[in-house]
Amino acid sequence: MFDRSRRKMFTRRRTPELQRLPWVIDEAVFTDSCTRCNKCISACESQIIVKGDGGFPTIDFNYGECTFCYRCAEACPESLFHPQTDNPWELKAQINQSCLAHNKIECRSCGDMCEVQAIRFRLQAGGVAQPALKADDCTGCGACLSVCPTSAITMVINEVEEK
Structure with a gap:
């Protein structure tokens, strides 16, 4: 696992830090268990999931909106997501x-x-x-x-x- 707070020191971003996918269980579990297979990127109906730091998938709202279709979670071979009945994020x-x-x-x-x-x-x-x-x-x-x-x-x- 890597510390993102140190990376922020060296980057200047016009947009806020990219967000993890909806329904992700926990940031630490996600970065430890995500295989970076890109199946969620391919499954996204609005094509807003992109490769972020370290190749991990993130949401980039510059490309559009999340429709909360849950396809990213369904495509993932790992158990990284809460059920669709839960709130997708805060x-x-x-x-x-x-x-x-x-x-x-x-x-x-x-x-x-x-x-x-x-x-x-x-x-x-x-x-x-x-x-x-x-x-x-x-x-x-x-x-x-x-x-x-x-x-x-x-x-x-x-x-x-x-x-």
């Missing part, structure tokens, strides 16, 4: 200040692509409608990411609060 979209709407320029690309309507726009009197992200509705599919003209949307891991 990823959620986050919109930062480089959003065109935040800078008084009309754009609703992300809202148009959000099938579950987690991104809606609030009208502003005498101004540009502002995006409002309802994190509870966001599936983390990444559809909004590739259409954003300013790369103002990132995917973050939604921290589940412990009670």
